[in-house]
């Protein structure tokens with residue numbers, strides 16, 4: 076029987092890391108396939124995060140995490156115009172709210188400088204108030220990190236994947252990796268939609284990283300311990316109350332609760348850090364959301380009475396250890412990018428380069444001479460959105476100003492939205508203050524017959 | 538925050554009155570303005586059709602007082618639009634107002650590009666919406682099938698689709714009952730109705746509806762959690778005493794909890810009233826920028842279409858007076874301050890001169906059921922005290938005339954007392 080030519084690389088998982096790896100290896104000249112078990116990409120850890128492009132000022136010095144964050148940061152800046160990806164240059168301030176925290180700012184500043192972030196600067200109480208006049212007067216001062224910025228957490232990975240696809244990669248969604256056999260040269264992978272062969276496997280399975288390693292090799296070198304983070308998103312009217320990301324003085328376990336503008340023009344508070352066993356379900360709860368709201372109001376008293384637009388939760392693929400769990404099994408042609416806990420949005424492009432180097436060390440390849448650069452949807456509030464250009468047809472979602480043209484584009488093309496979540500992430504439809512009061516029926520009709528979980532369950536005759 | 542780069546259209550469109558929102562309030566105002574001889578009156582609506590919320594309320598009762606007959610929402614909306622067009626009102630659809638500026642300067646999005654409008658006066662009539670699950674901070678996963686009544690009505694009446702078959706309905710307002718009617722007539726069977734209060738919010742005998750059709754109503758009960766991975770699979774109900782039960786269902790309908798659609802106001806130079814959630818107005822419907830007026834449900838949640846219609850017409854009269862030079866400029870403003878148990882007061886201030894030349898009543902609502910005396914005072918002096926038993930979401934009208942001349946009042950305090 077004639078075997079089809081194996082792919083050079085099979086990537087397991089379409090989170091931000093898998094998408095970035097797919098892009099990088101495709102541009103490096105590899106024939107890539109990405110397998111994603113969900114109906115759309117970005118359905119795992121990458122579904123809900125704080126969307127901060129981190130400098131790495133507080134990352135463990137000398138770590139792979141720091142290196143990947145810094146490399147990823149730089150590459151984002153380098154490629155973002157060509158992929159039409161936005162950035163909201165806010166800067167961040169680590170704010171001290173008591174003397175103990177104020178005392179720890181020195182240490183944080185030192186780490187930042189050691190990590191090569193030399194533009195950090197202390198702000199005294201007055202400088203801080205001058206920069207953020209609505210900030211609570213309780214703030215004692217802080218450390219300004221000028222290059223902590225905000226990006227679009229969904230359009231960025233989507234753009235990476237779109238570029239991979241435009242340059243020859245393939246994607247198989249609703250395709251779960253079940254098991255694998257390595258024959259000394261290639262992998263034969265069994266998936267929920269059939270078999271395929273690939274020379275190298277890159278495990279980017281996020282919250283399932285340990286399970287995928289086990290399915291491939293019968294063993295795993297780490298254990299995922301999902302850590303939930305809940306968020307509250309305030310109305311767009313809140314955005315003018317704050318221009319800078321407000322970070323707490325971090326603890327060992329978490330970066331702590333952040334109050335930040337978003338690239339979509341809202342204000343966001345979160346995330347919490349809650350250990351749980353479940354890898355799929357990220358629920359929210361009233362008491363925690365209330366406390367987040369209170370926390371936000373304590374930081375920014377003018378937020379009192381501000382309407383809440385949205386609530387959500389994300390799961391970090393944390394492990395029993397703090398660091399990234401990256402492993403290259405040269406013999407078995409297996410690269411595992413595991414435990415990309417809380418900095419993966421920033422580090423993804425850097426991790427992809429890291430994978431590229433590991434892969435290139437044992438695979439001959441010729442980078443694409445003249446790759447295609449597709450453009451991502453532009454959803455940033457401070458950029459020209461689609462509705463500002465004539466010919467959009469109709470605005471379907473008024474809260475987020477989403478046009479019919481944008482929705483049709485998101486349901487079309489090489490990577491159409493695979494479920495309602497994917498459509499929201501590609502367009503923001505239904506993510507605004509009315510949460511679909513006005514537009515969900517239109518969305519139901521526009522997406523009829525497309526999604527495995529449809530918005531409407533049937534028809535009626537009026 | 539960086540503002541979007543505004544490519545200013547060269548020639549702003551100049552109009553006498555720009556009405557934002559073509560629901561009952563906006564359309565009736567526009568008709569009245571034309572009747573009063575105002576030149577160019579343009580209604581801008583962001584939707585594909587005018588008529589506002591009644592467009593997707595496929596049920597009566599609408600129009601009894603305006604048109605002397607009982608109409609369904611869509612029929613009522615069509616009739617309103619027809620009257621407006623006959624009166625010479627220009628209606629521009631697919632025109633979303635995206636920003637309000639001083640001097641009657643508006644920014645709009647249209648499918649042909651952005652436009653700017655310069656209006657001598659602006660009437661805001663952007664209506665209301667319901668409080669979604671997110672703003673209620675409800676526990677659980679976030680599956681498909683959790684919506685508001687407005688969306689349900691649009692599924693059924695505009696798209697011919699149904700969003701679920703066995704929903705749990707949260708709330709017992711009037712709109713919750715209309716949701717039951719919509720469900721039952723379109724192949725959906727609500728499995729239960731849930732109300733946090735100890736009694737229905739809607740009036741008797743309407744509140745009997747769920748009992749008549751055999752839908753269990755759980756009072757003093759809240760949704761403790763929503764569960765489901767793709768679509769809603771169940772909810773956990775929790776009674777005030779802590780008792781929990783799981784109920785299988787395939788949707789959750791959050792009804793009511795109306796809030797003014799005041800985003801434009803919130804993002805503008807106009808003052809917002811924290812109590813009502815709408816713009817702050819005086820008895821003429823004038824906002825903090827006196828070129829701007831507001832009417833309809835935007836002022837407070839929630840009134841009937843008929844009330845909004847009449848309010849729009851009345852406030853249009855003041856706008857016409859204003860344009861024709863017969864409305865006095867405010868020399869002094871007396872704020873009306875909601876005190877104990879009072880949720881909101883509309884208008885929020887009385888402009889002098891003209892005490893009785895505008896709205897003759899102040900509209901009040903209570904937060905929760907309250908019995909005792911309504912106490913109206915000014916600078917510590919009682920102006921009025923009357924027994925009152927009030928329920929939430931019901932309008933209470935306070936007669937301005939009964940308060941005296943208010944010549945030396947600097948504020949009017951309204952509160953419930955034992």
Ligand SMILES: Cc1cc2nc3c(=O)[nH]c(=O)nc-3n(C[C@H](O)[C@H](O)[C@H](O)COP(=O)(O)OP(=O)(O)OC[C@H]3O[C@@H](n4cnc5c(N)ncnc54)[C@H](O)[C@@H]3O)c2cc1C
Nearest residue numbers: 088090092112119120121124125127252281304419420421
């Ligand atoms: C609350 C929170 C806040 C955060 N804030 C930030 C921030 O501000 N800045 C920042 O840089 N980072 C942030 N992060 C971190 C970032 O979101 C994560 O590091 C990143 O999303 C991890 O991506 P991933 O691709 O490794 O995993 P995932 O996104 O989980 O992707 C893995 C994919 O693999 C798929 N999969 C699993 N098993 C299989 C299988 N057997 N077969 C096929 N497919 C499979 C899954 O469906 C999933 O789509 C935050 C994270 C959280 C949770």
Ligand SMILES: Cc1cc2nc3c(=O)[nH]c(=O)nc-3n(C[C@H](O)[C@H](O)[C@H](O)COP(=O)(O)OP(=O)(O)OC[C@H]3O[C@@H](n4cnc5c(N)ncnc54)[C@H](O)[C@@H]3O)c2cc1C
Nearest residue numbers: 558560561562582583589590634663664833834840841842
């Ligand atoms: C589900 C439901 C059922 C109801 N049932 C009944 C009933 O049976 N009987 C009854 O009397 N009342 C009923 N009501 C109440 C009634 O619909 C309202 O009282 C009435 O519609 C209020 O009129 P309005 O003009 O203030 O606002 P709306 O009718 O809400 O109209 C507002 C208009 O403004 C437009 N708009 C908003 N923002 C912008 C913008 N930025 N730019 C341009 N246009 C904008 C909207 O598109 C809309 O057309 C119901 C309401 C709901 C939600």
